[in-house]
Amino acid sequence: MTRVYNFSAGPAILPEEVLQKAAQEMLDYKGSGMSVMEMSHRGKEFKQIIEAAEANLRDLMNIPENYKVLFLQGGASLQFAMVPLNLMRKSKKADFVHTGQWTKKAIAEAKKFGEINIVASSEGDNFTCIPELDPATFSKDADYFHIATNNTIYGTAYNDIPQTGDVPLVADMSSNILSEPIDVSKFGVIFAGAQKNIGPAGVTIVIIREDLVGGAAEDVPSLLNYQTQVDNGSLYNTPPCYSIYIAGLVFEWIKQNGGLIGMQKSNKEKAQILYDYLDCSTLFSSPVQKTSRSMMNVPFVTGNKELDAEFIEQSSQRGLKTLKGHRTIGGMRASIYNAMPIAGVKALVSFMKEFETNKGGGNNV
Numbered sequence: 001m002t003r004v005y006n007f008s009a010g011p012a013i014l015p016e017e018v019l020q021k022a023a024q025e026m027l028d029y030k031g032s033g034m035s036v037m038e039m040s041h042r043g044k045e046f047k048q049i050i051e052a053a054e055a056n057l058r059d060l061m062n063i064p065e066n067y068k069v070l071f072l073q074g075g076a077s078l079q080f081a082m083v084p085l086n087l088m089r090k091s092k093k094a095d096f097v098h099t100g101q102w103t104k105k106a107i108a109e110a111k112k113f114g115e116i117n118i119v120a121s122s123e124g125d126n127f128t129c130i131p132e133l134d135p136a137t138f139s140k141d142a143d144y145f146h147i148a149t150n151n152t153i154y155g156t157a158y159n160d161i162p163q164t165g166d167v168p169l170v171a172d173m174s175s176n177i178l179s180e181p182i183d184v185s186k187f188g189v190i191f192a193g194a195q196k197n198i199g200p201a202g203v204t205i206v207i208i209r210e211d212l213v214g215g216a217a218e219d220v221p222s223l224l225n226y227q228t229q230v231d232n233g234s235l236y237n238t239p240p241c242y243s244i245y246i247a248g249l250v251f252e253w254i255k256q257n258g259g260l261i262g263m264q265k266s267n268k269e270k271a272q273i274l275y276d277y278l279d280c281s282t283l284f285s286s287p288v289q290k291t292s293r294s295m296m297n298v299p300f301v302t303g304n305k306e307l308d309a310e311f312i313e314q315s316s317q318r319g320l321k322t323l324k325g326h327r328t329i330g331g332m333r334a335s336i337y338n339a340m341p342i343a344g345v346k347a348l349v350s351f352m353k354e355f356e357t358n359k360g361g362g363n364n365v
């Protein structure tokens, strides 16, 4: 068996120990004689799985008592609609910071339900940075304020979380949740599709402050109402059982590997190795402004499309997979989520140096 280094932005690499444990438990989960995929979501085994997953997530992120944790479906993209459907209850206004394609989609969806104010945008800089924020432009009466804490496609991330006062801050953390400690109490809602840094596609984590539940209008469909999901402990209908089970194993794996401080330490180290090389390479460079660089997604280019294509082809032959940049921006992108070992990043940099030397560069190595 050969495992590759998978740099996919999502669905993404999972910890090997988690996959092994899932394989061991595949046919007979803890003496039940069934796989988790085959068992009732109302049975005692699954009840234990979802309760342990929530408890471990609460523990890892230090989620305060007055926040609910939900395991939903529909991906982060459904949250682009659920958030306005549930939170636009007074002024029906929302503030957004526009930092790329995921905020573009979130803005387009929220516009269906209310008035959107874009307080800052990095579109003029091709989304290569997080824009400066001026609190004077924030709407005092907004029902919420939306950001994407990590921009998966462009490789940018916030250094400082915006201070929005009494306006609830909503964060799309799909691609950097669990990558480092955060203060959950600064947020009204945190949501994340699982397939980047949590587990398999199919489950979406929502962490929501209690007072933001219960504001949806009467005609909001039951499944899209946070209240329904809270009242039923995410079990109003059949949840994505297997994805929740794997997410639970990932939470255990993170705990065994130093928690979020442990993740932060290794994520910093991995990102540093890659950025240090990019900053001294004569062939490859990072298009992202230094102060906005993501630890999770690292885009890079040679500036020559044919060379990029050649690099992607050759790296793939070396078992360095899925390094192609997003279809809309080209170039390369290495996603180095929690589950990517340091050895994977070292193997990538080593191959980049070799490629650079073969192309006549490499006076820095």
Ligand SMILES: *Cc1c(COP(=O)(O)O)cnc(C)c1O
Residues within 6 Å of the ligand: 010, 074, 075, 076, 077, 078, 102, 148, 150, 151, 152, 172, 173, 174, 175, 193, 194, 196
């Ligand atoms: C991947 C991603 C999404 C979309 O997630 P889905 O689960 O496919 O809907 C939204 N926001 C960010 C930041 C992402 O990385």
